Amino acid sequence: MIHPTPRLRFAPSPTGNLHLGGARTAMYNWALARHLGGAFVLRIEDTDRARSSDASLQVILEGLAWLGLDWDEGPEFRYRDRTFGGGDYGPYYQMQRLDRYAAVAERLLASGHAYRCYCSPERIAEVRERQKARKSPFLGYDGHCRDLTDDQRAAFERQGIEPNLRFRMPKDEVVKVHDLIRGEVEVNTKQLDDWVMVRPGGVPLYNFACVVDDLDMKITHVVRGEEHFLNGIKQRLVFAALGAECPHYAHIPLILNQKGGKLSKRDPGVMSVLEYRDRGYPEEAVFNYIALLGWGFSGDRDVFTRDEMVDAFAVENVGKAGAKFDVDKLHWMCGEYIRRWSVDELLARAERWLVPALPDGALAAQPAFWRNAVACYQERIQLLAELPGKLAWLWARPEPDDAAAKNLRKHADAAQWLSAYADLLESLPLPPSYPADRGDADQLVRLPSQKDAPGADCRWATPATIEAATRAHTETAGIKFGHFVHPVRAALTGTNKGPGLFDVVFLLGKQHCLDRLRDVPNRVQSTT
Template identity: 40%
Template sequence: MPTSAAKSPQPPLAEGHEQVRVRFAPNGEMPCPAFITRTVLYSWLFARHYGGTFILRLDDTDVDRQTPGTLQSYPDALRWLGLHWDEGPEVGGGFGPYRQSERLHLYREAVETLLASGHAYRCYCSPGRLAEVAAAARRPGSRHRAYDGRCRQPARADIEAAARENRAPAIRLRVPDSGAITSIDLLRGPVTVPVSQLSDFVICRPDGWPTYHLTVVVDDSLMRISHVIRGIEGLSNMAPQAVMHRALGLEPPLYLHHPLVRTPGFTIGDRFLPTGDLLYVDELRRAGTPPQAVVNYYGLLGYGDGDSREIRTLDEMVEGFDYTRISRKEFVNQSLPKLAWMTRTYLRSAAPTGFVEEIITERLTGAGVSRQAAERLACRAAPVLRTRLSDADEILDLLDFAVRDPRGRSQEPEAALWAKAAVAALADGEDLVATAKELAGGDRDAYGRITRALLAMLGASGTRLPLRDCVAVLGRDEALRRWRRHAA
């Protein structure tokens, strides 16, 4: 019999930290996609497995890349998934604020410190010149850097031109002139980048807004983040962030970069943003997908611990979590059929009955059924439908007969006789199906005609639900009412 994976040994903590502190820090470039569940879950499991703290931080300072209104989709998604945070928005904590736009004074202080120490300088280059330098660096075979360091010793003419144009300077961090930057990834080991591949990068824009490499280093340090768990696209950020940590005299956290999820039509565009047929958490929620199925699916995608069980509780995932079992590939493929299978499995067995009742109620009220009537019907229908549902879109079709109360009438000549027998069976508390079989006298074709007639008089012709389940959905009293109407 398969058993859960053994608890893995405690990894080394970042120097200067007494406990594991892991953060998830969305920036709002897109609504919360389903594949982000893996990043959140690995961070959450890591914190829970090692008795640490899981922090939610909203990185909202890169205003040009944000889509208005999308950032709130992330805390909403975490709550729905059941991955609650220990510190962050709506919760608080000792290292707030947890929204970057409320921490601007901290970034300004860091910029002043870097300017005073000579690790940063003001760049007066015009946008036109910067575009020319960047274009030269992109030419095939070019050895030019994305920025050539011209303003390390700014020309008076550039300063005067900026003043005439009322153009504020940007602030750049000075990268080393030679050598290499080596950072450690917990899955891949040392990652070395020659400094020739780096250029002095902007840490504060001319409009005064700080940039990512500055804010993330300042916040991770002040919030005492011990481990950063993110997608493999973050590997390219380790070297510039290491330069930033050194310039500020700070110890970096430990990093773990997991594979990206490849979705249908997947490509990597600018800034490593995936494109293609993306699936969003809110779409899954609206479709009636159990959140436990989403967590279960993405938790096992690209993770192999030798345990053959497909269905696992969060507690089991926490207990057995071993980050060394995460795939070292660049990509893992998302399988929507596997997610659909997981959804069906949870709906049919693992999801709480209350969850199934809730999604049935939501669909019924959305179709115009009163809340009170929808809740009563959902209570009766949940045990029946949960064994048949693939997703919530099937609910209205399956329950159409119960909602519409159509006055269907059987075309079979024996309908009145069968209806009276059915009424008597239900009224006496007898088994309706057994009564129908007795009427058929062992004739399978006759039993089919009896069943079709009884379903028609319930208004359930063509339903996928068998007779016994239709009665269970309607309830004994309503089924009797419909049959009596036709038997009269």
């Protein structure tokens, strides 16, 4: 009887980074565990000592934690204010469970399900070459040591050859399995060879260690990539040899890169999840997006919370076809989440990118100012990392880009417009330029919306009053407002895009506005 409480696990090997594919597998296990009210276990399969590294382990733990895939049991790990892991079925590192594997291996050896193999790697390779040469439909171990006599074995031992342990696969047997995703599948064991369970020296290999652990940890459902499908057959046979029932298996299709091939290191899709974090992808967006890779939340909604996902999730509904990774939609999703945040939330999330980019201590010194600055870009970014670059014109005099320079030259009178406008702004009570103390201006005025701008008694020129004055100015000067705005924005920000012009003027403050309006056109002309 399978354990009554649903128990799922994600069992990565710390031999590389955690990419979106692995994260999705972890997520589906996590979601199913939560959906069923069971436990989510994290187990580290570190038996490949040559390739396992602590760095990889850290990336995996942190990546999972970042995405909010909290594990009930497994390695203990602190992330922000929470501690994950622990549990009564440990240890959760396979290299700490060697005695368990040895004990089970002994059992299998005694029952005849396993046998010692003394073949050298060279001989194995030779066998394979010969098989290939004669185009054998079967490639794999030939069972050379499958039926060694005691004498033969003793002879090998005397030579000092350390054997590995192989699993004695049934010959030509049809194994019928029910996969939660694939349905009924039949596999003939003649495709499979007697695979190695334990290396010479006692470190187990995947298919063996995995079964011992799934058994010991009372795992009820195994959700993993379809590359493990045949492993599922091998593992099922080990469970049977042990007289145990195997868990439910669900083999999900892989995530494909944009060309339809396997995810490779050079594809953006295979960045570590921590790289996504470091590039300013909101974790909710990444979570939401990868949930959609192979699974549909509903017919008419793509954006949902993690609780909603847990509520709706069923492995049976995961598609059978591989899904291609689409950066465009991920980026859209990121923008979608950023726009849904409050401005304060955005500011808090952006801190990590703002602090290193801004002058020392700037953020802490004038939070209201930066709150306004950031608010102007909430609808204009998809990744948090874009913020410093977008805001740079505020503290560094911008070099007009090509499009902006063009706007500055477009009208013959532009230079005059700018200097006249500088005179106008000079007469207005603009807030002082950053980093000077801007008084209460930033507290009183909330950008980019002018809805909650204060009334006429505000001692500062607000975007609304600046706009009114500007419109009046262009009207008397006989300048078309639409034409006027472009060179001004170009002079002030160096680009032809961005926030409303009067938000720009308000944020920039008096001195910077005057400097740029009076200086930039000269510099542009001199460089052309």
